[in-house]
Amino acid sequence: MARAGVTVERLTLAGAELADEVGVDNVTVAALARRFGVKDASLYFHLKNAQDLRVRIALLALAELADRVGAALAGRAGKDALVAFANAYRDYATQHPGRYAAMQIDLDPETAAASAGVRHAEMTRAILRGYRLAEPDQTDAVRMMHSTFHGFVSLERTGGFRHTPRTTDDSWSRTLDALDAVLSNWPSR
Amino acid sequence: MARAGVTVERLTLAGAELADEVGVDNVTVAALARRFGVKDASLYFHLKNAQDLRVRIALLALAELADRVGAALAGRAGKDALVAFANAYRDYATQHPGRYAAMQIDLDPETAAASAGVRHAEMTRAILRGYRLAEPDQTDAVRMMHSTFHGFVSLERTGGFRHTPRTTDDSWSRTLDALDAVLSNWPSR
DNA sequence: GGTAGTAGCCTAGCTCTCCTAGGCAACCGA
């Protein structure tokens, strides 16, 4: 009997594609096995369990997004960098909704610390260099920025903005203007 | 045989409690049936299916949150109203993580239109009256506000801020200051 | 080039969830 050539890497990638097609919640070990023409039980040789698969997809997505954001950020500063970061972030979520949703699962601390999430944090802080914020304002600003990006993208995905006619692209652009404005003029205590 | 007295309302409430205890994803028809001392199949007399249950929990949560926010907003205006709204929102998410997570599920348009989500939108717009923003800035500001709240609360829940020592309460407070500042001085095109 | 060991897949089978079909008993109104 010919071997299917299954590896954890191929499983994770196929799982990520599956997530983008049918949503993370519908990424099952059984469906993935079918995609490889293999029995579901066979995948437990490569994966600890179903949650392990989802965590791997999340880590892949984090790394991919960090790569994209890093590339978008190269050679830019100030508002230019802010907009590039934000658009790379939003574009990734739009093109890979399943991967983006997978990123939101709760990683345990050590896994999170070893993930590309750390690179995200560094890059977010790098943007703020253009705005000259000292601690603890910097941390607060990083958190606000991340909240705005994630919140907007997340609400846009789940249809939270659907009831108003205005295009989300326009609101996104103006939200970035507003974010730039408040970062440039961070209110003092 | 004595009847258990199961109703859709009681099921929804118990489902919401279950969601807060074990997470929305673990709210199963079977677990709910056990809680009522009844067979799982019996619940399908009251519920269409498992998704129906989750939608009902989401609608309950939306209504509860709208009530809280409405109460918090009474007699307030300007930044005072903004902070009251934001804290009511965040407190609800903290006290009812399962309900809050349930709120994020994608409702179909007519269900959403009939939900308390409409009241949320109205109240969010009401806050902005204190900031004197005209359309389309108002819509953009509403979206940014909602994004910031949801993003912050959501990241806080999933542990996105865990890697930095600063307390999230402090960052939250400063984020609201920043939001107030940018709403007071909304950048023109 | 034979063979021992391991890696990669299999079948069988358990539990759990979701859901349907069909049955019976408790309650309610006429």
Added chain:
DNA sequence: TCGGTTGCCTAGGAGAGCTAGGCTACTACC
């Protein structure tokens, strides 16, 4: 008091998650 409806039941199928144990293809080493 006697249908009719309501509320629960049992039985059972499909699919997901996962374990145990077995067979086979490849690899490495002599």
